[in-house]
Amino acid sequence: MTDISPATDLAHRLTEAVTAKRDDLIALTQDLIRIPTLNPPGENYRAICEYLEARLRGHGFDIQMIRAHGTPGDCTAYPRWNIIARREGPHAGDCVHFNSHTDVVDVGLGWTRDPFGGELDDGKIYGRGACDMKGGLAASIIAAEAFIEVMPDYHGAIEISGTADEESGGYGGVAYLAEQGFFNPERVQHVIIPEPLNKDRVCLGHRGGWWAEIETFGEIAHGSMPFLGDCAVRHMGAVIDTFERDLYPAMAARRTDMPVVPEGARSSTMNINSIHGGQAEQLAGSTALPSHCVPDSCRIVIDRRFLVEEPLDQVRAEVEGLLEGLKSDRPKFDYALRELNHVLPSMTDRDAPVASTVAAAIQNVLGQEAQFVASPGTYDQKHIDRIGKLKNCVAYGPGVLELAHKPDEWIGVDDMIDSAAVMAQSLAKLLLPNAD
Numbered sequence: 012m013t014d015i016s017p018a019t020d021l022a023h024r025l026t027e028a029v030t031a032k033r034d035d036l037i038a039l040t041q042d043l044i045r046i047p048t049l050n051p052p053g054e055n056y057r058a059i060c061e062y063l064e065a066r067l068r069g070h071g072f073d074i075q076m077i078r079a080h081g082t083p084g085d086c087t088a089y090p091r092w093n094i095i096a097r098r099e100g101p102h103a104g105d106c107v108h109f110n111s112h113t114d115v116v117d118v119g120l121g122w123t124r125d126p127f128g129g130e131l132d133d134g135k136i137y138g139r140g141a142c143d144m145k146g147g148l149a150a151s152i153i154a155a156e157a158f159i160e161v162m163p164d165y166h167g168a169i170e171i172s173g174t175a176d177e178e179s180g181g182y183g184g185v186a187y188l189a190e191q192g193f194f195n196p197e198r199v200q201h202v203i204i205p206e207p208l209n210k211d212r213v214c215l216g217h218r219g220g221w222w223a224e225i226e227t228f229g230e231i232a233h234g235s236m237p238f239l240g241d242c243a244v245r246h247m248g249a250v251i252d253t254f255e256r257d258l259y260p261a262m263a264a265r266r267t268d269m270p271v272v273p274e275g276a277r278s279s280t281m282n283i284n285s286i287h288g289g290q291a292e293q294l295a296g297s298t299a300l301p302s303h304c305v306p307d308s309c310r311i312v313i314d315r316r317f318l319v320e321e322p323l324d325q326v327r328a329e330v331e332g333l334l335e336g337l338k339s340d341r342p343k344f345d346y347a348l349r350e351l352n353h354v355l356p357s358m359t360d361r362d363a364p365v366a367s368t369v370a371a372a373i374q375n376v377l378g379q380e381a382q383f384v385a386s387p388g389t390y391d392q393k394h395i396d397r398i399g400k401l402k403n404c405v406a407y408g409p410g411v412l413e414l415a416h417k418p419d420e421w422i423g424v425d426d427m428i429d430s431a432a433v434m435a436q437s438l439a440k441l442l443l444p445n446a447d
């Protein structure tokens with residue numbers, strides 16, 4: 012074969028440009044891990060934004076630093092800083108936006124590596140946030156820089172954002188920026204979120220979530236004469252029993268058309284996050300003995316994840332209906348139901364331009380068909396969809412999802428290179444008029 016088409020040649024040059032930046036990619040990932048952006052409380056957001064500012068300004072990006080004033084957790088000690096870097100090409104066209112969150116979750120126990128050391132060992136870089144998602148952020152930066160180097164004459168614009176607080180709901184990050192109009196479809200046309208969904212998968216969206224506290228009430232009395240009181244914990248036992256008999260089987264029977272992974276999350280699910288009844292738990296180390304009382308209050312927190320086919324009203328009404336049923340059937344049963352938060356499901360069409368483009372680039376770079384998936388838990392796509400009104404958004408990035416939030420979290424250098432090549436080719440398809 013002597014005939015190489017221009018598109019194949021371009022794909023080749025982009026992959027080569029990415030591969031040539033291997034050492035740079037490693038150093039960039041290590042630098043990002045070494046800035047401990049723990050959330051809570053929301054540390055070092057300004058520092059990581061300044062690091063990204065210096066890096067991206069050096070590659071011709073215009074920078075905006077935006078503090079999410081007044082959002083949850085924002086204060087003088089822990090300001091919620093975000094960065095948006097934009098580089099216009101010489102011709103008009105679409106804007107492709109890479110959005111990464113800069114925060115990482117608590118370190119936790121069980122580490123054998125320095126969680127903020129960025130240690131490179133046998134092709135893996137270790138650290139809190141390596142996989143979720145500083146590796147993805149680094150890969151998107153390398154992809155953009157390689158693309159600009161090879162094709163400086165592109166159409167449209169490239170944006171890279173580093174945003175706060177994804178791990179705590181995104182209110183001081185993407186939600187705030189969306190409210191300010193940064194994800195307006197007039198301004199941005201394609202969004203790729205490099206969350207760790209594996210380099211061969213395009214993630215189209217996520218299930219919804221409904222969090223609520225249920226409290227049952229009783230009457231306090233002496234523990235030796237419980238018949239003189241009313242035990243709120245027993246009432247809660249009846250609630251949980253009803254859930255076991257009526258709610259869990261009903262949820263398990265519902266299946267979504269969303270390609271959620273893992274398979275178990277293709278049904279509705281509910282976790283009971285916590286339960287507490289009666290007196291406060293003893294302080295650690297206390298040797299005092301508790302007094303004897305019938306509990307007059309018991310609370311649970313439920314975490315109900317729902318499918319794109321289930322309206323939120325129905326999710327709420329189902330739980331409420333079971334509680335009302337107990338109220339009419341069970342003597343002295345009384346309850347309160349308080350919603351804590353909710354997130355609606357989000358789902359991009361697999362034929363949407365950004366989804367089909369990334370899938371084609373995966374096929375090109377990895378030589379295998381892309382898998383379309385949806386995420387069991389939520390991420391910042393919800394805000395881009397609901398507040399920004401921008402539907403053309405997917406998550407695509409390197410890293411093994413199951414490693415997120417775990418001890419000895421790592422990101423593979425080869426996986427970052429491959430996904431950066433996929434991102435660079437996606438830029439070519441979206442920002443060059445005749446790329447195919």
Ligand SMILES: [Zn+2]
Nearest residue numbers: 143144177206
């Ligand atoms: Zn993440």
